[in-house]
Amino acid sequence: MLRSVTFSARQVTVAFVDGTAARFHAIWLRDNALDPETRDPGNRQRLITLSDIPADLAITDAQLAGGDLRVTFAPEGKTVDFPGTWLADHVYDHAGQTPLLPKGTTTWDGTMPAPCSDWRDVRSNPRALRDWLAAVAELGFAKLTGGPAEPEALLRVADLFGHVRETNYGRFFEVRTEVNPSNLAYTGLGLQAHTDNPYRDPVPTLQILYCLENSAEGGESIVVDGFRAAERLREEDPAGFALLAGHPARFEYRGTEGVCLRARRPMIELSPDGQLQAIRFNNRSTAPLVDIPFDDMEAYYAAYRRLGELIDDPAMGVSFKLEPGESFIVDNTRVLHARKGYSGSGSRWLQGCYADKDGLLSTLAALQAQQPEAAE
Amino acid sequence: MLRSVTFSARQVTVAFVDGTAARFHAIWLRDNALDPETRDPGNRQRLITLSDIPADLAITDAQLAGGDLRVTFAPEGKTVDFPGTWLADHVYDHAGQTPLLPKGTTTWDGTMPAPCSDWRDVRSNPRALRDWLAAVAELGFAKLTGGPAEPEALLRVADLFGHVRETNYGRFFEVRTEVNPSNLAYTGLGLQAHTDNPYRDPVPTLQILYCLENSAEGGESIVVDGFRAAERLREEDPAGFALLAGHPARFEYRGTEGVCLRARRPMIELSPDGQLQAIRFNNRSTAPLVDIPFDDMEAYYAAYRRLGELIDDPAMGVSFKLEPGESFIVDNTRVLHARKGYSGSGSRWLQGCYADKDGLLSTLAALQAQQPEAAE
Numbered sequence: 001m002l003r004s005v006t007f008s009a010r011q012v013t014v015a016f017v018d019g020t021a022a023r024f025h026a027i028w029l030r031d032n033a034l035d036p037e038t039r040d041p042g043n044r045q046r047l048i049t050l051s052d053i054p055a056d057l058a059i060t061d062a063q064l065a066g067g068d069l070r071v072t073f074a075p076e077g078k079t080v081d082f083p084g085t086w087l088a089d090h091v092y093d094h095a096g097q098t099p100l101l102p103k104g105t106t107t108w109d110g111t112m113p114a115p116c117s118d119w120r121d122v123r124s125n126p127r128a129l130r131d132w133l134a135a136v137a138e139l140g141f142a143k144l145t146g147g148p149a150e151p152e153a154l155l156r157v158a159d160l161f162g163h164v165r166e167t168n169y170g171r172f173f174e175v176r177t178e179v180n181p182s183n184l185a186y187t188g189l190g191l192q193a194h195t196d197n198p199y200r201d202p203v204p205t206l207q208i209l210y211c212l213e214n215s216a217e218g219g220e221s222i223v224v225d226g227f228r229a230a231e232r233l234r235e236e237d238p239a240g241f242a243l244l245a246g247h248p249a250r251f252e253y254r255g256t257e258g259v260c261l262r263a264r265r266p267m268i269e270l271s272p273d274g275q276l277q278a279i280r281f282n283n284r285s286t287a288p289l290v291d292i293p294f295d296d297m298e299a300y301y302a303a304y305r306r307l308g309e310l311i312d313d314p315a316m317g318v319s320f321k322l323e324p325g326e327s328f329i330v331d332n333t334r335v336l337h338a339r340k341g342y343s344g345s346g347s348r349w350l351q352g353c354y355a356d357k358d359g360l361l362s363t364l365a366a367l368q369a370q371q372p373e374a375a376e
Numbered sequence: 377m378l379r380s381v382t383f384s385a386r387q388v389t390v391a392f393v394d395g396t397a398a399r400f401h402a403i404w405l406r407d408n409a410l411d412p413e414t415r416d417p418g419n420r421q422r423l424i425t426l427s428d429i430p431a432d433l434a435i436t437d438a439q440l441a442g443g444d445l446r447v448t449f450a451p452e453g454k455t456v457d458f459p460g461t462w463l464a465d466h467v468y469d470h471a472g473q474t475p476l477l478p479k480g481t482t483t484w485d486g487t488m489p490a491p492c493s494d495w496r497d498v499r500s501n502p503r504a505l506r507d508w509l510a511a512v513a514e515l516g517f518a519k520l521t522g523g524p525a526e527p528e529a530l531l532r533v534a535d536l537f538g539h540v541r542e543t544n545y546g547r548f549f550e551v552r553t554e555v556n557p558s559n560l561a562y563t564g565l566g567l568q569a570h571t572d573n574p575y576r577d578p579v580p581t582l583q584i585l586y587c588l589e590n591s592a593e594g595g596e597s598i599v600v601d602g603f604r605a606a607e608r609l610r611e612e613d614p615a616g617f618a619l620l621a622g623h624p625a626r627f628e629y630r631g632t633e634g635v636c637l638r639a640r641r642p643m644i645e646l647s648p649d650g651q652l653q654a655i656r657f658n659n660r661s662t663a664p665l666v667d668i669p670f671d672d673m674e675a676y677y678a679a680y681r682r683l684g685e686l687i688d689d690p691a692m693g694v695s696f697k698l699e700p701g702e703s704f705i706v707d708n709t710r711v712l713h714a715r716k717g718y719s720g721s722g723s724r725w726l727q728g729c730y731a732d733k734d735g736l737l738s739t740l741a742a743l744q745a746q747q748p749e750a751a752e
Contacts, residue, residue, distance in 0.1 A: 025673050025674055027673075028664070028677070032664045040560060042558075043557060046660050046662065048659070049688075050677075051681065051684055090664045093670045163541075166539040167735070168539075168735065184419065192425045201734055202579075202732060205577075205578060253421075260741035260742045261734055262741070265647075266648050271624050272642050283424070284423075288404070288466045289468070290468040292468065297403075304426060308426045357577065358637055361638070362635055366633075366634045369636065
């Protein structure tokens with residue numbers, strides 16, 4: 001795997017057999033040593049702290065050992081092997097801007113056929129489960145069809161990959177028309193595309209909506225890729241994008257006695273190196289914005305308006321009407337969902353619940369490790 | 377409340393009776409109108425979207441109405457009243473840097489007496505519950521004493537304010553020595569001060585640790601204010617602080633079959649306007665850092681080392697040994713916890729669980745609204 005090694009006291013340069021090269025610092029190598037005194041061989045956790053590494057650390061030798069790298073560190077006199085493949089997987093010696101989109105994500109618009117899996121398949125076949133979870137990871141959205149039209153079936157969806165996030169709305173909640181609705185979701189009104197609960201910090205990162213009845217007129221679901229909307233905004237108005245990403249918004253919900261949820265988070269959340277982390281967009285629960293400098297407020301509102309137009313653009317949304325026993329899951333940090341208004345003699349009854357991406361992505365990664373052909 | 381009002385088409389200037397003045401934009405006022413067509417009087421949610429507000433919005437009249445502000449908007453011809461007190465609460469026309477510390481937080485070091493409430497008090501007296509929650513909100517840490525030494529009592533602590541966050545570790549987990557520990561927490565080893573589960577995104581924002589047995593030698597708990605450590609780092613080394621805040625770290629946990637948790641988040645997370653949002657620090661689960669530019673890696677490691685030294689500084693930690701029936705709660709986005717090693721003939725058995733701050737802060741805000749003297 002490695003072709004050659006050179007070193008100085010503070011860094012090693014390795015050449016890989018594919019012709020690329022990379023430098024690694026002494027402190028980085030020592031901290032990430034894979035030997036059993038540095039990392040527990042069972043649970044793989046690091047056994048040392050940074051203060052256990054002498055501040056006068058230096059490399060005294062580095063050489064090829066098979067295709068691997070063997071490094072000796074002073075003053076410990078410790079020699080550690082680093083597999084060539086492991087080094088190739090952890091190269092950090094590269095130039096270039098961090099891309100806007102997180103690794104493994106692909107954005108989409110209304111021309112995308114809705115990714116869809118079958119209830120029985122994902123429950124009986126680990127490959128089908130893997131593919132369904134992979135769609136959620138890549139696209140932030142997937143449907144599930146052919147399930148039972150039974151109350152609480154949505155909890156069995158969450159059980160496939162992780163754990164329900166219980167909130168003041170319960171382990172799950174009923175989405176149907178109420179007489180005195182504590183939330184406009186519990187009416188027949190149309191709802192603009194939105195992410196759920198931006199007034200909650202941390203926001204629930206997944207939402208499942210499961211259909212039990214849907215014979216009313218209207219009530220179609222629409223999903224919109226918020227990352228695509230953010231991409232489009234940045235392309236056409238980088239300054240507006242920077243305003244929405246550069247200042248916290250405010251969100252609030254006080255629809256029920258004893259509940260007073262508030263968050264101070266941006267509508268477009270970026271990682272410190274500029275990668276899309278989350279979208280928060282919800283006309284119903286946006287509170288008065290008080291963290292934008294006075295002189296920027298009108299331009300902020302113009303960008304906010306434009307983001308809403310992009311989200312409302314019919315070309316952006318994937319529409320479908322859920323049948324009883326059908327459900328969909330969204331990455332609530334990315335994909336917005338809307339509903340058309342409904343009325344008439346029929347009924348519409350959905351159940352919803354929240355869950356988190358940590359469990360979904362962990363289950364997916366474990367399935368992919370068991371079934372390496374997943375990478376094909 | 378208001379003394380005078382002047383206006384132009386795009387903004388209103390109000391003078392408050394206390395002598396201060398503030399400007400509000402037309403679009404901001406219209407979007408935040410409190411009338412029943414704009415906000416649902418029951419659940420207080422906004423009924424309109426930004427696209428419902430005409431782009432050629434203009435103020436045609438603004439005047440005093442009692443102590444309040446009355447504004448008329450064209451082209452809708454809509455007149456809306458804004459209470460003077462509401463305007464005073466939502467002023468955004470001010471200069472100045474956002475402070476590093478979130479509003480309502482106070483940092484501390486080892487000289488702080490541990491905030492402590494009584495199990496029976498917080499369960500029977502809403503004021504005691506409010507004060508205990510207020511300590512967690514302000515300081516990120518509080519003890520609870522006098523509880524039953526009964527398994528699962530910690531779940532009754534979480535029930536006081538919100539909901540358990542279930543994870544791959546279960547609804548709660550046993551912290552005691554295991555033969556083949558899936559996590560170094562389940563050994564007698566000392567643990568450097570850390571935040572829990574930085575490899576999880578979203579991270580659990582609260583942790584409860586509840587003592588059932590603690591007769592072993594050692595095993596003391598130590599808590600450290602990560603926000604104070606970040607403050608100290610910024611004071612002595614602003615460039616190092618900027619490196620830790622400016623680049624994502626990586627965290628990983630794969631200690632159990634079927635679990636593969638990974639996160640890409642900074643050790644010091646700031647809001648886009650530079651306010652402390654979260655600290656992530658865990659020597660055991662920090663993965664190879666690959667998002668720091670090569671030329672910054674050594675300086676990043678120097679700052680990371682210094683942050684660890686500040687966290688390990690004995691002057692920073694509040695120490696105590698939990699007795700059976702005692703517990704503590706930490707804001708896991710801020711306060712680190714450590715444990716001294718333990719051994720000997722006795723036993724040590726804690727139970728731990730995670731929960732989230734949304735529920736805690738909501739319950740606190742609702743209690744404060746019911747008991748306004750809380751603000752004294």
